[in-house]
Amino acid sequence: MTRVVLLGASPGPDTSPTGLRLAALPGNPTVAERLRSQLTSLDPRLATIESGDVAAALRALADVAESATENLFIIPENSVVHDELIYQITKAKRGALALVAKEPRPEVTEEEEQDDNGPEDHVPIDEAEPEIGPNRLEGLPVRSRVGKSRVVSVGTAHHAVTRPNAILLGPLHVSARNAPILAETCRELAAMASSFGEDDDLVQLIVFGLVRKGVSVGIRGRRDLFYRRVTTQEEVNEAGAEMAGMDEDRARLNNAVKGADGFFTTYFVSTYSRFIARWAARRGLTPNQVTLISITLGVAAAACFATGDRPWMVLGGLLIYFAFVFDCVDGQVARYARKFGVLGAWLDATFDRFKEYVVFAGLAIGWVVSGNGDDIWILALAAIGLQSVRHLLDFSFGVANRRKPPSPLPTLPLDAPDDRQLRQALTRRKVERSQGLRGLLKMWTKAGKFRTVHWARKMIVFPIGERFAAIAITAALFDARITFITLVIWGSVAAAYTLTGRLMRSLV
Structure with missing residues (x-):
């Protein structure tokens, strides 16, 4: 209220x-x-x-x-x-x-530019x-x-x-x-x-x-x-x-799309998923119903991967891609139709993990069924364990960060005739925040104004869009072993990068 x-x-x-x-x-x-x-x-x-x-x-x-x-x-x-x-x-x-x-x-x-x-x-x-x-x-x-x-x-x-x-x-x-x-x-x-x-x-x-x-x-x-x-x-x-x-409706639709999504989501999903969201909302579909569609597509993709046959692997790649599309659509429907609920948020977060892990199981089963041996389960468990640890770290850091009080800003008496003292205090604060670890973090943040750096930072953390894209592409074109190796290597780099950044932010 x-x-x-x-x-x-x-x-x-x-x-x-x-x-x-x-x-x-x-x-x-x-x-x-x-x-x-x-x-x-x-x-x-x-x-x-x-x-x-x-x-x-x-x-x-x-x-x-x-x-x-x-x-x-x-x-x-x-x-x-x-x-x-x-x-x-x-x-x-x-x-x-x-x-x-x-x-x-x-x-x-031009004259003013040349005039000191x-x-x-x-x-x-x-x-x-x-x-x-x-x-x-x-x-x-x-x-x-x-x-x-x-x-x-x-x-x-x-x-x-x-x-x-x-x-x-x-x-x-x-x-x-x-x-x-x-x-x-x-x-x-x-x-x-x-x-x-x-x-x-x-x-x-x-x-x-x-x-x-x-x-x-x-x-x-x-x-x-x-x-x-x-x-x-x-x-x-x-x-x-x-x-x-x-x-106004177009603005509302654009606002339904998250502004901080990853590269793959921004350019290969949100360019059109918002229109699916509007179509669904206008026909009375709820976000939870869209979530169930996403879950169904994810399970169907896992079943295709479990066959181990190349045509079915390609189909599985397409299905896991559209499972992610509808995973984006459910949130966009919620924001566009303004239908939010605790159940929907829980379903979305929980079954994102469920879809990933059931697909991992499907890939491993397909590898074994194709007669390639059961050592694939080591890679599958490594991928699941790594992703679980990353989610645990994300959740715990988010909770701890919300408890951290904001950095105080300088104050100024209401009867001060001008803001000169306030500007001086802000300048001192800026200098102090530009030193040590805080300065290094600030410099890295400023580097984000360059689009290449911005998208590189988005991709290196291996967000869900990039993970689903990696699964879909490697499973369709190669095999389950390549998929798991990609997930483990990229996920390890992402874990090291995010953990380093969060440790630094915790120390400043």
């Missing part, structure tokens, strides 16, 4: 367009009516906060945060947004997440002076500095920020563990409300406080989904027409 907080009219000249209607959408709803209908599935008892009085609004939000036992989703009432974007933000696992839009970078002329005293942006960020940004974007003051993954600093009309480059669009998700910090921050901000300007947005002020309290506020853009705040009927008409012209 998520606690939803609707923010009314923001301070300044803008007013909440509760009576403006989205004529381009079915039913001609008002902006407020549509947003409320979108949010009632998350929280039927929406909390609404009028934000005309900043101090009162902040105190009201503090009261909501203090009593909340679930995650909080804060959004302005004058928002026109896709359902899928709300879903993606509220399902984020970050401690806090804000929707942002970056200011377009100004084009630099050119644009201010040529000054290194560490040497730039904090400023109160005069620019506006989509009606909001550009007073936030964002990096690659989080909000670095936020300013106000009286609090300077180093080289602002973005706006906070409105939606803000805060996890339950950060709710007490949110409540405390809002009360402190309310006490200093006279320090803010008339055009300071309420969401901007909240994030301003959270960042200075050391909360890591992650960022995401709109990507292929729509969000806009509206204040006039003309803006509402433009927003409705633009949103209606965007394919």
Whole structure:
């Protein structure tokens, strides 16, 4: 469950367009009516906060945060947004997440590139002076500095920020563990409300406080989904027409595919499995039913391998490939149709191993049936044992890593006039984290920006897609001995690589 907080009219000249209607959408709803209908599935008892009085609004939000036992989703009432974007933000696992839009970078002329005293942006960020940004974007003051993954600093009309480059669009998700910090921050901000300007947005002020309290506020853009705040009927008409012209279902389908899959899964399965998932979801198939299809195909592949005959081995290779395809489809159906359950997660994890091991048994039986001797069982047991140990290590490290507290970020008093001290503290933190084992890990992480290195790192860990591909190809083209030797050698390299990396991460 998520606690939803609707923010009314923001301070300044803008007013909440509760009576403006989205004529381009079915039913001609008002902006407020549509947003409320979108949010009632998350929280039927929406909390609404009028934000005309900043101090009162902040105190009201503090009261909501203090009593909340679930995650909080804060959004302005004058928002026109896709359902899928709300879903993606509220399902984020970050401690806090804000929707942002970056200011377009100004084009630099050839003369400016050659001029040592050119644009201010040529000054290194560490040497730039904090400023109160005069620019506006989509009606909001550009007073936030964002990096690659989080909000670095936020300013106000009286609090300077180093080289602002973005706006906070409105939606803000805060996890339950950060709710007490949110409540405390809002009360402190309310006490200093006279320090803010008339055009300071309420969401901007909240994030301003959270960042200075050391909360890591992650960022995401709109990507292929729509969000806009509206204040006039003309803006509402433009927003409705633009949103209606965007394919929200395609974005939802793309989001059903994991973004961190391996090379084989990304290029040889997910390119089309998502369309199978949509077809299955629209016909009422559940993720568990798709899982059963995958299991059936895996058992059928094992039976083909058990014959030891070349035509059946080729067929087994095809069946194990499609068993993996449907193994991907079941998760994509769950994410696309939003049908999640403990049973489904357990079935998926358990029978992934079952399919692998029953195929190992089928390959070994086929080798023996073909008259090649029973020493193949040594390789089969080695492959099973190695994979079992790897899964045990993966599970135990994941549990231990979840217990590890996040690395704290620097803090800054709310009344500090600029973020200079915060930037200096972040620079010191960056230097400290670039030394020793941590520096080595960071350098290896940065190397991932090169696609060759990125995919090499994905493949070396021998994920399930690569394992099933190795089984299908080697069994169809060669024999069971080659399959097991491939699994043992590649699996051993993967085990050594992952174990080394996890030991290093455990020591930093």
